[in-house]
Amino acid sequence: MSKRSLVLFSLALTLTLVLTSIGLANGVTYFEDSTNDVFRYEDGTLIAKGDFANEIDxxxxxxxxxxxxxNLAADPKTNDGxxxxxxxIVWDNISQTIQxxxxxxxxxxxxxxxxxxMTNYLVNATGHPLASQPAPIYNSTQVKNQKLVWEMDVCLYQYTSYVSPMYVNVxxxxxxxxxxxxxxFMDTHLKGETPTPPGIIWNFSTILSVAGTLLVCGFAGYTLGQISVYYFTTNIRSKQTNTIFMAVFVVGLAVLVNFWFWLTPWQILWNVGIFLITIVFGYYWATRGLMRLKFDSPLPENLPIDTEEQLSACIVLSKGESEDYNPLPYIRRFYKKEETNVEQKSKFLQPIELYKMKRQYKKLFKLQAQKAVEFTEKEVKNPYRDISKDITEKLEETFLDYDMYINAYVNDWPTINQVLLTAIARGASNITILNLFTSQSFEYELAINEMKRIDYSKIGLNVKQTDFLGKSKKIQNYLIKKVKASVPEGSDLAKVGVLLISEGQPKEWDSLYPLTEEEEAFKKAITQGLQxxxxxxxxxxxxxLNYRPPQxxxxxxxxxxxxxxxxxxxITSEPIDGLLTLYTVPTRVEKAISDESITVITIGGWNVDDEIIKVYLSLITDAKALPLEELGKEAEIVLQASKVGATLKEAEDHEEDKHEENKSEDKNEEPSEDK
Incomplete structure (x- = not known):
């Protein structure tokens, strides 16, 4: 709900409460007295008790x-003398005489x-009269049919026990x-007589009033629950401001309505209960909507393809991280864990987990800002995308003769299919994918599964891909040299410790992705080289980093x-600097060391180091062809060799059936005579 809609709804609700003249929400009966119980005294002697003078009954x-x-049995008479x-009414009893x-x-x-x-008497907690007593109130009685009515708003707020006073004498x-x-003639109800226990008067006004206050509290709780999720999970400053405004507004509205419409303790409990329940419901409903969001990479149903051009393209495929916090990849990973029975926090608690991730991004931005000599707020961001683009620019400056260089990501846009289609639309028929994954992982399989949505095999396309980085001897040697070069000059290697850190995956995924085995082999080779x-x-x-020991x-x-x-x-599993290399790992290492005399050196992403670019060039040279026909067996979209472009497979089959039907009809149709 927008800020404007919220304000309009609240104003309409408040106006409705006022215009319908809803009675204030509390209604209590101090006592009920039997009728026809008026005493008759003659010259001071009690004569009878019965149906006398109904105006005082x-x-x-x-x-x-x-x-x-x-409330009386007949219309009262007040001014005849x-x-x-x-x-x-004794509200509370400090002592027998002080009240x-x-x-x-x-x-x-x-x-x-x-x-x-009307006279009000006030005493303090010790039983002494207050120095300043309320002034007497004159001529405040209202006669309404069979009732005498007094407005108590001037004095009632001074008493804490107005709902259940000590006793009421009439x-x-x-x-x-x-x-x-x-x-x-006299009727009395004095201390000692058994009153009817105080209770709510369930008349129409009270019911409307209770419903109105419950509605306001429920609306406030539901809104507060929803916007708490938005606050936890959004990184858009305007939306954060809106959530804070709406939280203050709805809670203030609930407090105002409850203060305005005086409430009994029971009703306050109801409203607080409704408020808390609807907070939970609003939180749940917003979480449900949030966790239904999907990381989509929309594909066109028809795509013009220039098959006459014979251009080439180099695509740099990496895991990808957004420049600012984005919850969609995390949500996708959550469902994969849920599908494979990986132990994790429940779906209901995921907004809090996303909030933790958002805080990590904020801390990363703060660190980036501290390192920058000159910066503006817009320039402080996760550098992953910029570094990946720098890699493609570096490759373009080398001896490679590709016609185009494009970045593709798994956890960001553009994705692999979007980039492949872009390259094909520009005339590329020879494409090489530089695979910047160290091992076969969940993210890499996401890229492959996305490619399987399209059959690229029928347009004469040639796609090659480099092997995983962790299998490259040159990458291993590069990291060994990088670690040795980072040792401070004059240090004793016997007193230098090295952590080879990779992110890891849940044990339940080991049967799905060989990441653990490949990462262990990669780090083992580096370990031997360092020795x-x-x-x-x-x-x-x-x-x-996660999921398994040693950590x-x-x-x-x-x-x-x-x-x-x-x-x-x-860090051996991240070739490009991002959240993990710039914040998560350095923070955890520093927190684990309490001795300030120990020097900590972090080797993060390899980025655009000249040596690593040379390694990438050799990998590109040795790239191997991808089996496009096998990947496209279950494709949703089939690219045609004609200039029609890409069409949905189902639509293509439908067109073929329709064409066969037309041919059959033409064959069976008899020639008509010319008129």
């Missing part, structure tokens, strides 16, 4: 909102002058003279315990 006393009502109505109370007197008897006064009197005798270069065998530790923290503590003064953290 007390029915009940209620508090609806801030209106105190004395012979009827009086008195109410004493917070309200006294109301209306009318008078025996022809005395008319009185209409005395009504009517004096007259009958056959020369002074007759007094030949002079590093101590026990000081070179292959470790995993960074354990290995660091062991290296420190063995006397290493320098620790080199070499």
């Amino acid at each position: 007390v029915v009940s006393v209620t508090l609806i909102g801030t209106e105190l009502t004395l 012979f009827h009086s109505y008195e109410i004493v 917070n109370k309200t006294e109301i007197t209306v009318g008078n008897v025996d022809g005395a002058p008319f009185v209409d006064v 005395t009504t009197k009517y004096t007259t003279e009958i056959e020369g005798k002074n007759v007094l 030949k270069a002079g590093f101590q065998e026990q000081n070179v530790r292959p470790v995993w 960074i923290e354990d290995a660091v503590q062991e290296l420190v315990a063995s006397g290493c003064q320098t620790i080199i953290a070499a």
